[in-house]
Amino acid sequence: MRPQSLTSTLLSASRLYTTTASSTCRATLAFPPSHLLKTCAPLTTTTTTTTRPFSASPARSKLVSPQAETTASKQQIRIPTPSTPVAAMAANSATLIEAFKARRSFYQLNKELPIPKDKVTSIVQENLIQVPSSFNSQSNRVLVLYGAEHDKLWDITSEVLKPLVPAESWDATAGRNAGFKAAPAPCSSSSTPPSTAMLQFATWTTLEAEGLGANLQHYNPLIDERVAAEWGIPAHWQLTAQLVFGGKAGEAGPKDHLPLTETFKVAGA
Known part of the structure; x- marks a missing residue:
C-alpha cells in the first residue's frame, strides 16, 4: 500500500482524578487493531475417550461425565485441545518483550505514515479503552x-x-520544534500519573509495532492555556505529555541500561 502523506497531531488528556467515576469513556472503532500480537495458539482437533483427566481449560468445560463411559455405545468424544500451551505462552511473552524493545525515541520523523490515518485513530481509541485506571x-x-x-x-x-x-x-529550540512539526502527530495525556504513563507507553508501543516512530515531549504546563483555548479543552482536563509520531526518517540513538545488580532484587526464590 502506498504510504499516506498527511500532517496530523494527536493530543491525549484526561479529567482530573476524583473518587468517583462520574463519566464513562466510549469510542466507536472503525476496526480493531488485530495486527499487533498473536496471543493464542491455534486449536487442533484430536480423538480421545472420556477417560481424559480433568482440565481447567475452557475448551474442555463441556466434557461428559464419567458415567457416560458405562453406556452401551462407548462412543468416542472429539475434544479440541490447544497445541503446546506452555510453548505458546513463552512465545507470547517473547513477542510482547520484543515490542517493548522496539519502542524507542525516534526524533527524525516525516509525514509519510506507513498505515492509514483511520487506523492510527482506531489504535489510539483501543488503547484509551483498554488501559486500566485507578478504581476504574x-x-x-x-x-x-x-x-x-x-x-x-x-x-x-x-x-x-x-x-x-x-x-x-532560540535557534536550537526553534529547530527542535520544527522537527516535531515535520512529523504527523503528537499525543499528550493527562490523568492520575500511573494511568497516564500506561496510556503513553501503550500508545507508543502499539504505534511503533505498526512501523511508526515516536518521541515523548512535555511542554506542559507552558502551553496548557493556549491549547485549551484553541481546541475547547474542558477546564478539568490536565495536559501531561505530547507523543510525537510519524514516519521514520532516521534511526533511534543508542540506549544504555544500568546493570540489573543495581536495579533489581528478588527474594524467596
Whole structure:
C-alpha cells in the first residue's frame, strides 16, 4: 500500500482524578487493531475417550461425565485441545518483550505514515479503552490533531516559548520544534500519573509495532492555556505529555541500561 502523506497531531488528556467515576469513556472503532500480537495458539482437533483427566481449560468445560463411559455405545468424544500451551505462552511473552524493545525515541520523523490515518485513530481509541485506571475512574482523555491542526500546535508552542528562551538558545529550540512539526502527530495525556504513563507507553508501543516512530515531549504546563483555548479543552482536563509520531526518517540513538545488580532484587526464590 502506498504510504499516506498527511500532517496530523494527536493530543491525549484526561479529567482530573476524583473518587468517583462520574463519566464513562466510549469510542466507536472503525476496526480493531488485530495486527499487533498473536496471543493464542491455534486449536487442533484430536480423538480421545472420556477417560481424559480433568482440565481447567475452557475448551474442555463441556466434557461428559464419567458415567457416560458405562453406556452401551462407548462412543468416542472429539475434544479440541490447544497445541503446546506452555510453548505458546513463552512465545507470547517473547513477542510482547520484543515490542517493548522496539519502542524507542525516534526524533527524525516525516509525514509519510506507513498505515492509514483511520487506523492510527482506531489504535489510539483501543488503547484509551483498554488501559486500566485507578478504581476504574477512566480518567484518561485524548485529543487527536491532524493536518493544519497539528502544525498549529507547534506554532503555538514556539510562540509561547520564544519570550522565555534566551536569544542565544532560540535557534536550537526553534529547530527542535520544527522537527516535531515535520512529523504527523503528537499525543499528550493527562490523568492520575500511573494511568497516564500506561496510556503513553501503550500508545507508543502499539504505534511503533505498526512501523511508526515516536518521541515523548512535555511542554506542559507552558502551553496548557493556549491549547485549551484553541481546541475547547474542558477546564478539568490536565495536559501531561505530547507523543510525537510519524514516519521514520532516521534511526533511534543508542540506549544504555544500568546493570540489573543495581536495579533489581528478588527474594524467596
